[in-house]
Amino acid sequence: MVWVLLPHLPTVYTGPTYCTSLTPEQPYVLGVLGPTLSLELFHPVFRTFMTWAVHNSTSSEDLNYDEKTSIQVDRCVRTLQQTMPQIFSTHDAQQKAFLEAFLEAFPQSTMFEWCQNEPADLLNSPGNQTKHKINLVYRHKKTLVPLIFVEVKLEMGEGGDPFWQNNRLYQTYIELCPDVRKTGAPVFFVHLCGNMTFIQLLPHSDYFSLGVHLGIGGAYCDAKRHPPVFQQLGGYVNLQYDHTGRSFDEGFKTIRALQYAIKQIPT
Numbered sequence: 001m002v003w004v005l006l007p008h009l010p011t012v013y014t015g016p017t018y019c020t021s022l023t024p025e026q027p028y029v030l031g032v033l034g035p036t037l038s039l040e041l042f043h044p045v046f047r048t049f050m051t052w053a054v055h056n057s058t059s060s061e062d063l064n065y066d067e068k069t070s071i072q073v074d075r076c077v078r079t080l081q082q083t084m085p086q087i088f089s090t091h092d093a094q095q096k097a098f099l100e101a102f103l104e105a106f107p108q109s110t111m112f113e114w115c116q117n118e119p120a121d122l123l124n125s126p127g128n129q130t131k132h133k134i135n136l137v138y139r140h141k142k143t144l145v146p147l148i149f150v151e152v153k154l155e156m157g158e159g160g161d162p163f164w165q166n167n168r169l170y171q172t173y174i175e176l177c178p179d180v181r182k183t184g185a186p187v188f189f190v191h192l193c194g195n196m197t198f199i200q201l202l203p204h205s206d207y208f209s210l211g212v213h214l215g216i217g218g219a220y221c222d223a224k225r226h227p228p229v230f231q232q233l234g235g236y237v238n239l240q241y242d243h244t245g246r247s248f249d250e251g252f253k254t255i256r257a258l259q260y261a262i263k264q265i266p267t
Contacts, residue, residue: 039231042220043186045264046233049216052257053234073259076105077251084192084212084239088154095135095152098192105255106138106148106262113141120169121176122146132172140267145180146173146187147262154194162191163217167230170219174228181222183266188258189217193236211240216254 040047079101088094099114108114118137119129122144136150149169151162166189174185193213213236221228237250 039218039229043184045186045261046218048264049233049257049261052260053253072105073252073255076101076255077248079104080239081241091154094154098152099136105259111141114138120172123177130172134169143267145267147265148188148190150190152192166191174221184220184222186220186265191215211238213238
């Protein structure tokens with residue numbers, strides 16, 4: 001049986017509380033009994049992401065955000081809104097369309113590349129790699145250090161939850177490539193959940209969101225004998241177009257934050 005620790009601030013240091021219900025929005029350490037802190041406290045890349053993701057404005061003038069990058073993010077989000085709500089006949093077709101959209105904000109270059117269906121032990125030789133594969137991975141070309149893991153689902157429940165699948169693939173990565181723990185091996189999870197109804201229970205009302213949803217998570221591990229800390233970073237973004245512009249604004253802030261944060265990942 002796996003125990004999951006839920007932090008209850010500000011009394012997190014006074015004694016652990018255990019729970020077996022898994023909620024990605026809480027930070028977790030699997031198999032370890034002890035207090036768990038938010039992922040933002042382990043590495044500045046996650047703190048950077050959260051700072052940019054919760055910023056209220058999408059103006060290119062905010063936070064010294066240049067116009068070229070703003071256009072890239074704008075194109076990425078609009079392409080996601082145009083393509084992801086469509087009905088795809090196969091997982092590969094949806095994955096290809098998702099990659100084409102993300103290339104707008106995360107282009108391939110002399111330093112970085114996208115790989116599809118890549119074995120989770122990215123740094124090992126091709127003849128000795130695991131059968132567990134990542135749908136999409138954005139990584140440094142020379143060092144092969146990953147920045148983003150992407151898991152795509154035609155619909156929620158198709159072969160498992162994408163957040164937890166990304167986490168399992170990350171665990172495989174740090175177990176089979178142990179040297180990466182020296183830098184903490186920070187990686188962002190991007191998970192696309194196909195057509196689903198997302199229900200969020202709020203203090204004053206329940207929020208229902210129907211459509212295709214994009215989520216961002218992350219993981220970190222700098223200990224030799226301990227599993228990683230992983231967490232859902234923020235809520236899910238609905239990629240269904242809406243006339244209020246709310247979905248676009250949320251998507252813009254999320255992709256902008258991810259684009260800015262990965263620049264701080266040590267490669």
